[in-house]
Amino acid sequence: QQPVQSPQAVILREGEDAVINCSSSKALYSVHWYRQKHGEAPVFLMILLKGGEQKGHDKISASFNEKKQQSSLYLTASQLSYSGTYFCGTLRGGSQGNLIFGKGTKLSVKP
Amino acid sequence: DTAVSQTPKYLVTQMGNDKSIKCEQNLGHDTMYWYKQDSKKFLKIMFSYNNKELIINETVPNRFSPKSPDKAHLNLHINSLELGDSAVYFCASSQNGKETQYFGPGTRLLVL
Numbered sequence: 001q002q003p004v005q006s007p008q009a010v011i012l013r014e015g016e017d018a019v020i021n022c023s024s025s026k027a028l029y030s031v032h033w034y035r036q037k038h039g040e041a042p043v044f045l046m047i048l049l050k051g052g053e054q055k056g057h058d059k060i061s062a063s064f065n066e067k068k069q070q071s072s073l074y075l076t077a078s079q080l081s082y083s084g085t086y087f088c089g090t091l092r093g094g095s096q097g098n099l100i101f102g103k104g105t106k107l108s109v110k111p
Numbered sequence: 112d113t114a115v116s117q118t119p120k121y122l123v124t125q126m127g128n129d130k131s132i133k134c135e136q137n138l139g140h141d142t143m144y145w146y147k148q149d150s151k152k153f154l155k156i157m158f159s160y161n162n163k164e165l166i167i168n169e170t171v172p173n174r175f176s177p178k179s180p181d182k183a184h185l186n187l188h189i190n191s192l193e194l195g196d197s198a199v200y201f202c203a204s205s206q207n208g209k210e211t212q213y214f215g216p217g218t219r220l221l222v223l
Binding site for chain 2: 030036040041042043044047085087089091098099100101103104
């Protein structure tokens with residue numbers, strides 16, 4: 001049931017773009033994206049809901065393909081502050097907050 | 112100001128001991144969670160509480176027991192600590208169980 005994230009790690013230069021993917025083998029109600037910096041707690045980035053509703057930040061975009069049970073997080077013109085580990089969490093319909101997180105994608109942005 | 116707080120931040124203890132971690136949220140949320148993050152950074156849900164009722168109980172050892180005195184608190188009690196319990200434990204809360212989860216700062220548990 002754990003979603004699969006790809007890539008596992010990515011290294012960027014400032015200003016470059018990145019895409020992080022998350023896929024599930026089960027039908028999903030929503031996909032949640034979090035970023036965690038070293039030694040800190042995960043911080044909410046975005047929720048994508050079945051039906052197209054999207055809640056999140058203006059500087060980060062994402063997509064949710066309900067038919068394929070896939071989501072992608074788009075980071076454009078990356079900044080040093082984007083560095084961290086990105087987790088997707090998937091929520092199946094009917095479950096009560098049972099977020100299942102992927103193993104994470106480690107993003108490093110270098111000057 | 113802190114939305115979700117946990118105490119203690121660090122916990123170092125011997126095998127076999129019993130310990131508790133406290134969590135409080137001031138967001139007025141109705142659902143609270145405990146997650147374990149191991150050395151490989153895998154975030155795994157352990158428990159969640161909605162309106163003081165346990166609604167998710169993943170396959171964790173029964174040495175772990177969540178206790179919720181009220182809607183704003185969800186404490187984690189661990190009996191007979193083992194080396195494998197060493198990890199970072201995060202508390203989180205959300206509204207209605209499907210919205211954004213807000214995480215506490217984490218408790219770093221080291222069992223010697």
